Each structure stands twice: as structure tokens, then as C-alpha cells.
Amino acid sequence: MAKIRVVVAGYGNVGRGVLAALKNNPDMVAVGVLSRNPDRVRKSFNEIPVMQIADVDTWLDALKPDVAILCGGSKDDLPIQGPALAQRINTVDSFDNHSRISEYFAAMDVAAGKSGHVSVISTGWDPGIFSMERVVANAFLPGSRAYGFYGLGESGGLSMGHSDALRTIPGVKDARQYTHAVSASIEKVRSGENPEFTPGDMHTRECFVVLEDGADQNAVAETIRTMPGYFAPYKTEIHFVTQEFLDQNCAGFPHDGLVVAAGNTGNNHSARIEYRCIWGSNPEATANVLVAHARAVSRLADEGKCGAFTILDIPPAYFSMHSKEELLKKFM
Numbered sequence: 001m002a003k004i005r006v007v008v009a010g011y012g013n014v015g016r017g018v019l020a021a022l023k024n025n026p027d028m029v030a031v032g033v034l035s036r037n038p039d040r041v042r043k044s045f046n047e048i049p050v051m052q053i054a055d056v057d058t059w060l061d062a063l064k065p066d067v068a069i070l071c072g073g074s075k076d077d078l079p080i081q082g083p084a085l086a087q088r089i090n091t092v093d094s095f096d097n098h099s100r101i102s103e104y105f106a107a108m109d110v111a112a113g114k115s116g117h118v119s120v121i122s123t124g125w126d127p128g129i130f131s132m133e134r135v136v137a138n139a140f141l142p143g144s145r146a147y148g149f150y151g152l153g154e155s156g157g158l159s160m161g162h163s164d165a166l167r168t169i170p171g172v173k174d175a176r177q178y179t180h181a182v183s184a185s186i187e188k189v190r191s192g193e194n195p196e197f198t199p200g201d202m203h204t205r206e207c208f209v210v211l212e213d214g215a216d217q218n219a220v221a222e223t224i225r226t227m228p229g230y231f232a233p234y235k236t237e238i239h240f241v242t243q244e245f246l247d248q249n250c251a252g253f254p255h256d257g258l259v260v261a262a263g264n265t266g267n268n269h270s271a272r273i274e275y276r277c278i279w280g281s282n283p284e285a286t287a288n289v290l291v292a293h294a295r296a297v298s299r300l301a302d303e304g305k306c307g308a309f310t311i312l313d314i315p316p317a318y319f320s321m322h323s324k325e326e327l328l329k330k331f332m
């Protein structure tokens with residue numbers, strides 16, 4: 001069987017994770033990296049061709065890829081790169097701006113549908129596998145609500161978006177933000193109450209901040225605590241630390257999370273569904289999910305499908321590198 005030829009569009013944390021993940025998937029091969037700045041990428045990566053993402057005809061012709069895994073940022077990159085590339089090639093991405101997924105789906109559906117390509121959007125762990133778990137938990141326990149909690153371990157989970165938000169504050173040199181789940185709230189859900197929560201009831205936030213020389217610590221703390229959406233709704237603990245402390249104690253991208261739903265089955269017996277993920281590296285985990293979806297994209301395209309899809313639209317067997325016979329024998 002010919003291997004599925006993959007190009008990795010965007011060389012950041014997730015892009016590097018995809019290149020590593022592809023090595024564990026023998027039916028797939030990375031044939032190129034696409035970047036807005038190939039010179040930057042080539043300084044640290046030269047294993048396969050690195051090409052300018054805007055030169056679409058050139059890399060399509062040279063690399064003959066089947067699927068592009070889009071690893072750009074959700075805020076500014078994917079809304080532009082996604083629809084542009086979906087017109088030229090099958091794509092997968094991890095667009096994670098939850099409130100804009102419907103809008104992004106519509107744009108990708110038009111772009112991929114018109115050109116006869118398949119585009120799987122918004123996959124990773126959340127949105128992605130946690131979306132699927134929320135849907136099946138609710139379907140199998142009608143009336144239950146599925147809740148997502150993040151940062152269950154003692155040190156919590158590193159939020160890349162919130163860390164980026166801290167680094168935009170004037171006077172902040174470097175920073176990391178760890179999310180902690182409120183365990184009492186998890187227990188409330190487990191008890192079957194289906195509680196109404198504000199965001200601050202479910203999670204707290206812990207910030208490790210390195211200040212620029214001469215920065216006003218109190219002003220920075222006030223800016224953090226009052227930042228709308230990111231910190232204002234939460235109990236937020238702030239530690240001002242040295243760069244050495246941050247480098248030694250806050251390396252890597254650990255994260256974890258839990259989907260939990262509780263309710264009753266037909267004769268009023270209590271029932272609970274839980275699904276937990278623990279990641280040593282959030283971007284590498286996201287990358288592994290993206291790669292499995294690239295296999296599904298290739299299968300959907302081989303069937304003549306086109307348009308936008310999410311994880312909810314794809315049979316799980318399409319993610320697997322195993323044959324139907326193996327799945328029936330070993331996984332059912």
C-alpha cells in the first residue's frame with residue numbers, strides 16, 4: 001500500500017509534534033514542511049524539504065502530498081490559511097476557538113466542498129476527542145450534562161493561551177499559567193446534581209511571572225487579575241519569580257483533563273461516565289490526534305467525499321492503522 005503523503009503547514013510546537021508523531025505511523029510519511037518563513041525553520045530542521053507556504057503550485061508539484069496538517073495558530077493563522085489551502089488540498093487542523101467553530105466550519109465547508117477536497121477541522125483533545133466524549137456521554141445518558149475539567153494533577157495543566165496572554169502585558173518578560181480544576185466541583189458533578197457553574201466555580205489559575213527590570217509588580221498583578229475572560233472570572237494566584245526559576249521549574253507543556261457526566265438510567269439507577277487524558281506534552285498529544293485524523297481524511301477522500309468534517313462525523317475505525325479484521329478480533 002502506498003504511504004499517505006503528508007505536508008506539515010506551520011512549524012511551531014504542534015508542527016514539531018506532528019513531525020515526531022508521523023514517525024510512529026508506518027502507513028504515513030512526512031514529505032515536506034510549509035512555512036511563512038522557511039529560512040527560520042531550516043535553521044533548526046532540515047530532514048525533509050522546507051518550502052514557502054504561499055508557493056502552493058510549487059510545493060503541490062514537487063511534493064505531491066495527499067493531506068496537509070495545518071499547525072498554525074487558531075487566532076490569526078487558521079482563519080486565513082484554512083480556507084485558502086482547503087481549495088487546493090485535503091486538510092486537517094486543530095482550530096480551537098470554541099465560540100467560532102460554526103463560522104470556521106462553514107468557511108471550510110465552502111472551500112473544500114467547491115474544490116472536491118476533505119477538510120477535518122477543530123480536532124485535537126479539546127476541541128477534538130473531548131468533543132466526542134461530551135456527545136457520546138450525553139447520548140448514552142440522556143438528560144446528563146457533560147462537564148470538562150482541566151489540570152487535575154497537583155501542579156495543574158499548562159495553558160498555552162493564558163501563558164501567551166500574560167506575556168502580552170507591559171512589564172512581563174516571561175510567564176507560564178497553570179490551570180487547576182476545583183475538586184469540590186468535580187464531586188458535585190459526580191453526585192449527579194448537573195450543577196450550574198460559573199467558569200470560576202470550576203477552575204482556578206496560577207501564574208508564574210518574570211518581570212522586566214524596573215516593572216511595577218503591583219500594576220502587573222492588577223492587570224492580570226482584571227484581564228477580561230482570561231483571569232477576571234477566576235481566583236488567580238500570582239507568583240513573581242526569576243527567569244532561572246521559570247526555566248528550571250516550568251519547562252514543557254504538561255496538561256490533563258476529564259470529561260464527566262452523571263445521571264440516571266431507565267429505572268433510576270445512578271450512572272456516570274468519565275474519560276480522562278493525561279499529557280506529558282499538550283502539543284505532542286494534539287499532534288498525535290491530528291495525524292490519526294489525516295489517515296481518516298485520506299480514507300474519506302478515497303471514498304469521494306468532500307467538504308468539512310469534524311471528529312463527530314468520522315467512524316472511529318477510520319482513525320486506526322489496523323485492518324477491520326484486526327479491529328474485530330483485538331479491539332471490540
Ligand SMILES: NC(=O)c1ccc[n+]([C@@H]2O[C@H](COP(=O)([O-])OP(=O)(O)OC[C@H]3O[C@@H](n4cnc5c(N)ncnc54)[C@H](OP(=O)(O)O)[C@@H]3O)[C@@H](O)[C@H]2O)c1
Pocket residue numbers: 009010011012013014015034035036037040041053071072073074075077094095096097122123124125126127128160282283286
Ligand atoms: N484542539 C486542541 O486540542 C489544541 C490543543 C493545542 C493547541 N491547539 C491549537 O494549535 C495552535 C498551534 O499551537 P502551537 O503551540 O504550535 O503554536 P505556535 O508554536 O505559536 O505556532 C504557530 C505558528 O507560528 C509560527 N511560529 C512558530 N514558532 C515561531 C517563531 N519562533 N517565530 C515566528 N513564527 C513562529 C509557525 O508558523 P510558520 O512556520 O508559518 O511561521 C507556527 O505554525 C494553537 O493556536 C491552538 O489553537 C489546539
